[in-house]
Amino acid sequence: MHNSSPEVLVIGGGNAALCAAITAAEKGASVTLLEAAPKPYRGGNSRHTRNFRCMHHGPLGPLTGSYSEDEYLEDLLKVTGGKTDEFLARLAIRTSEECLPWMEAHGVRFQPSLSGTLSLSRTNAFFLGGGKGLVNAYYRTAEALGVDVYYETSVTHLELDDARIVRVDATQQDHLFSLTPKAVVVAAGGFQADTDWLARAWGSAAKNFLIRGTPYNRGVVLADLLEQGVEQVGDPTQCHAVAIDGRAPKFDGGIVTRLDCVPFSIVVNKHADRFYDEGEDVWPKRYAIWGRLVADQPDQVGYVIIDAKSLELFMPSVFPPLKADTLEGLATQLGLPPDRLRNTVNAFNAACGDTSAFHPTELDGVATSGLTPPKSNWARPITEPPFYGYTLRTGVTFTYLGLKVDERAQCSVGNAPVANLWAAGETMAGSILGQGYLAGFGMTIGTVFGRIAGKEAADHAN
Amino acid sequence: MQTDLLEEARRQAQICNACRYCEGYCAVFPAMHAERAFSDGDLTQLANLCHNCRGCYYACQYTAPHEFNLNLPKALAELRQDSWKAHSWPAGFATLFDRAGLAITAGLVVSFAILFWLAQVLRPEAGAGFYAYMSHGLMVAIFAPAFLLPLAALGMSLRSFWRTIGGEPVRLEQVWAALRSAGRMKNLEGGHGDGCNFEDEDRFTQARRHFHQATLWGFLLCFASTSSGTVLHYGFGQEAPYGFFSLPKLLGVPGGVLLCAGTLGLAWLKTKADRELGAPSAWGGEMAFVLLLFSVSATGLFLYAASGTSLVSVLLPIHLGTVLTFFLLTPYTKMAHGFFRLTSLVRDAQTRRMALQTQVSTATRAQTWRN
Numbered sequence: 001m002h003n004s005s006p007e008v009l010v011i012g013g014g015n016a017a018l019c020a021a022i023t024a025a026e027k028g029a030s031v032t033l034l035e036a037a038p039k040p041y042r043g044g045n046s047r048h049t050r051n052f053r054c055m056h057h058g059p060l061g062p063l064t065g066s067y068s069e070d071e072y073l074e075d076l077l078k079v080t081g082g083k084t085d086e087f088l089a090r091l092a093i094r095t096s097e098e099c100l101p102w103m104e105a106h107g108v109r110f111q112p113s114l115s116g117t118l119s120l121s122r123t124n125a126f127f128l129g130g131g132k133g134l135v136n137a138y139y140r141t142a143e144a145l146g147v148d149v150y151y152e153t154s155v156t157h158l159e160l161d162d163a164r165i166v167r168v169d170a171t172q173q174d175h176l177f178s179l180t181p182k183a184v185v186v187a188a189g190g191f192q193a194d195t196d197w198l199a200r201a202w203g204s205a206a207k208n209f210l211i212r213g214t215p216y217n218r219g220v221v222l223a224d225l226l227e228q229g230v231e232q233v234g235d236p237t238q239c240h241a242v243a244i245d246g247r248a249p250k251f252d253g254g255i256v257t258r259l260d261c262v263p264f265s266i267v268v269n270k271h272a273d274r275f276y277d278e279g280e281d282v283w284p285k286r287y288a289i290w291g292r293l294v295a296d297q298p299d300q301v302g303y304v305i306i307d308a309k310s311l312e313l314f315m316p317s318v319f320p321p322l323k324a325d326t327l328e329g330l331a332t333q334l335g336l337p338p339d340r341l342r343n344t345v346n347a348f349n350a351a352c353g354d355t356s357a358f359h360p361t362e363l364d365g366v367a368t369s370g371l372t373p374p375k376s377n378w379a380r381p382i383t384e385p386p387f388y389g390y391t392l393r394t395g396v397t398f399t400y401l402g403l404k405v406d407e408r409a410q411c412s413v414g415n416a417p418v419a420n421l422w423a424a425g426e427t428m429a430g431s432i433l434g435q436g437y438l439a440g441f442g443m444t445i446g447t448v449f450g451r452i453a454g455k456e457a458a459d460h461a462n
Numbered sequence: 463m464q465t466d467l468l469e470e471a472r473r474q475a476q477i478c479n480a481c482r483y484c485e486g487y488c489a490v491f492p493a494m495h496a497e498r499a500f501s502d503g504d505l506t507q508l509a510n511l512c513h514n515c516r517g518c519y520y521a522c523q524y525t526a527p528h529e530f531n532l533n534l535p536k537a538l539a540e541l542r543q544d545s546w547k548a549h550s551w552p553a554g555f556a557t558l559f560d561r562a563g564l565a566i567t568a569g570l571v572v573s574f575a576i577l578f579w580l581a582q583v584l585r586p587e588a589g590a591g592f593y594a595y596m597s598h599g600l601m602v603a604i605f606a607p608a609f610l611l612p613l614a615a616l617g618m619s620l621r622s623f624w625r626t627i628g629g630e631p632v633r634l635e636q637v638w639a640a641l642r643s644a645g646r647m648k649n650l651e652g653g654h655g656d657g658c659n660f661e662d663e664d665r666f667t668q669a670r671r672h673f674h675q676a677t678l679w680g681f682l683l684c685f686a687s688t689s690s691g692t693v694l695h696y697g698f699g700q701e702a703p704y705g706f707f708s709l710p711k712l713l714g715v716p717g718g719v720l721l722c723a724g725t726l727g728l729a730w731l732k733t734k735a736d737r738e739l740g741a742p743s744a745w746g747g748e749m750a751f752v753l754l755l756f757s758v759s760a761t762g763l764f765l766y767a768a769s770g771t772s773l774v775s776v777l778l779p780i781h782l783g784t785v786l787t788f789f790l791l792t793p794y795t796k797m798a799h800g801f802f803r804l805t806s807l808v809r810d811a812q813t814r815r816m817a818l819q820t821q822v823s824t825a826t827r828a829q830t831w832r833n
């Protein structure tokens with residue numbers, strides 16, 4: 001470590017950390033960035049992202065039309081059920097507009113708007129190459145600005161004394177060392193990769209959860225600061241979880257492990273019983289609740305059953321589905337009791353009515369009658385072999401418990417600000433939304449508050 | 463074609479198809495996302511659309527050490543190499559070159575040079591310029607078949623390749639679209655216009671695109687120069703040597719300079735780039751080809767510089783030897799890639815038209831958009 005007293009120390013190596021480091025370096029501060037992951041895995045959950053939700057008054061970069069502050073906020077309130085800090089949310093939304101050109105100026109490139117699907121490219125700008133492309137560009141920019149980047153370096157402790165951070169301890173390949181920076185920005189994500197912590201909140205069910213993103217977000221810094229009385233926001237049971245392919249790896253499966261077949265299927269638990277309305281709403285509005293639904297089932301597993309006529313109606317899955325000519329054969333492959341699956345399917349088929357109005361991309365009202373739970377749309381009998389099956393597991397995207405910050409991204413202890421501590425990204429996202437999630441808002445929070453934190457930290461250091 | 467290479471490309475294409483983050487980089491992804499399952503022909507087509515710009519490798523969250531072990535540029539490069547071999551005619555020649563590219567090239571250049579040198583012993587009685595060293599008739603007798611036979615062989619290869627990738631009757635505008643894309647090397651721009659990743663990991667630069675363009679345009683200028691010489695010779699009875707302000711020289715000298723610079727640049731980039739993101743086994747053969755192309759242009763320029771001196775008797779056989787080697791090896795070297803690529807671009811223009819007509823992607827896209 002060639003400078004053990006940098007002016008600004010940034011903890012973490014994802015979007016929020018990089019935005020903070022770049023901003024602080026551009027303000028002339030000497031910046032050191034510590035990333036727990038090795039270089040090939042740098043960038044935390046940010047390396048898995050695809051888009052950024054952005055307010056805009058008129059066409060902006062790849063975005064078409066306009067997307068006002070109020071409409072954006074309304075979209076957010078719909079998913080958070082009101083658990084939103086409106087002041088900070090408006091700040092994030094308003095600032096997002098100037099972020100997009102800033103991102104481009106710092107190397108981020110966007111996908112050209114998708115022709116024919118204009119509504120999709122109105123609210124969210126998609127990164128060319130996804131989040132890893134974004135992270136690569138930011139590392140290049142940061143290094144060109146002289147930011148010292150250390151990989152495989154984890155922060156273990158921040159020494160808080162009299163409402164200021166006086167020392168930061170870290171390890172690098174079993175080598176322990178300390179730093180005495182003037183200002184510290186924490187951007188080390190949530191704690192979802194620490195299954196023990198999840199299990200304390202969720203019970204032992206959490207052991208069966210898969211983690212969609214990085215294994216390095218273990219909440220070490222978060223726990224350390226909360227223990228020392230730094231102000232907390234959110235509760236540990238809140239996390240964003242979706243149902244993903246049960247064959248996904250434990251960590252880092254990312255976007256490809258999602259499954260979009262639920263609306264065209266029946267979903268059963270390990271006893272071959274249905275447990276929820278698969279056709280309640282269009283999938284983009286429902287995928288986020290299925291993580292919890294599956295988590296509540298025995299062994300935290302679900303099984304999706306479809307037949308031949310539905311196979312091509314959804315996005316291709318990363319792993320091919322299991323396939324059999326009979327339902328019993330499929331049940332055996334999935335490890336389900338064959339008779340019970342047969343009964344469940346028969347009962348479902350019998351409850352299906354007229355399917356002539358079936359329409360895969362609209363709420364078509366093709367529903368079951370007299371069945372509990374019902375299937376309210378896309379209910380077509382499962383009759384046409386071959387039959388296909390997927391297992392579903394709960395995939396955790398991120399946790400909400402975090403550090404409480406103010407509009408300057410500053411942390412506090414008791415009722416006083418910590419003089420030289422700022423937080424950005426996932427680790428403080430709970431300050432803005434307490435539950436629910438709006439696609440593309442995670443990157444907005446990280447970019448907006450990363451830049452604020454970087455600026456404030458550099459100002460403090462100078 | 464080799465099934466293990468096809469299987470590996472298929473495995474990776476399926477992962478990409480569920481991800482789609484790289485959609486904007488090049489023509490490969492839109493073509494890929496139009497499919498749900500990949501036939502051998504689909505994969506062959508994708509492999510030949512890929513320009514090995516590596517944008518999708520450095521941007522991929524699933525590269526090793528991740529267990530998905532994505533390395534699409536490599537998987538497609540290996541499949542591409544294999545597809546050229548599998549479709550080469552007569553079968554087997556290409557494999558040979560792949561294994562001992564440098565040796566074959568050097569051997570051929572030397573033996574042809576000796577042949578041409580021997581031919582000078584039968585020096586014609588009369589003749590100016592080069593023809594003072596070798597009769598025009600002899601040159602034509604050698605070069606006409608050396609040019610036409612490889613072309614015929616290429617034609618055979620492309621015919622079976624076209625069948626593999628499922629080509630349909632060609633329309634003129636599709637050829638035009640392919641030529642335009644190839645001429646601009648649009649796909650090496652990386653979708654955002656910043657270029658490709660090659661010599662310095664994830665940094666985007668235009669170096670490869672520019673050197674490649676210099677090579678392509680340099681080559682075409684040299685080719686035009688030779689053709690104009692032929693026309694002048696037969697059409698207008700004007701024989702070489704030509705002065706500097708003649709068509710053959712006005713085209714040939716800048717062409718030679720561009721070709722020299724382009725090939726040297728490409729060879730240099732090749733030494734810097736990570737070999738594991740291409741087809742490592744083909745590295746030697748590709749390098750040999752680039753250097754052969756360099757030799758063609760360099761000896762040509764030297765020959766022109768030396769005209770009127772006694773050096774011509776040495777340089778002429780060497781130049782002709784490299785040119786002859788280059789022509790003969792065309793169907794079995796990297797040179798063939800241009801023809802296969804162009805064929806694939808024509809096919810791509812066909813499938814794009816169909817996709818536009820059916821508007822298939824809208825529904826699937828609407829569903830892709832969740833985090």
Ligand SMILES: Cc1cc2nc3c(=O)[nH]c(=O)nc-3n(C[C@H](O)[C@H](O)[C@H](O)COP(=O)(O)OP(=O)(O)OC[C@H]3O[C@@H](n4cnc5c(N)ncnc54)[C@H](O)[C@@H]3O)c2cc1C
Pocket residue numbers: 011012013014015016017034035036037042043044045046047048049050051052053153154155156187188189190212213214216217218219220221254255396397398424425426427439440441442443444446833
């Ligand atoms: C599959 C997937 C897809 C997603 N898609 C989107 C999307 O399209 N749009 C969107 O807005 N959001 C998306 N999200 C959410 C998004 O990833 C997060 O909101 C965002 O990346 C958070 O950025 P961050 O910088 O706060 O955290 P991260 O990017 O997770 O970075 C945290 C960093 O801290 C490091 N770290 C952790 N502990 C330590 C320590 N003790 N010492 C040093 N370093 C440490 C980690 O290694 C990591 O580099 C997605 C999430 C997932 C999992």
Ligand code: SF4
Pocket residue numbers: 129130477478479481482483484485518519521522523524532534
């Ligand atoms: S190369 Fe990687 S990031 Fe790109 S589409 Fe394929 S899986 Fe996704």
Ligand code: SF4
Pocket residue numbers: 484487488489490491511512513514515516517518519534535538649
């Ligand atoms: S290497 Fe470049 S050209 Fe080939 S598939 Fe990847 S992005 Fe496309």
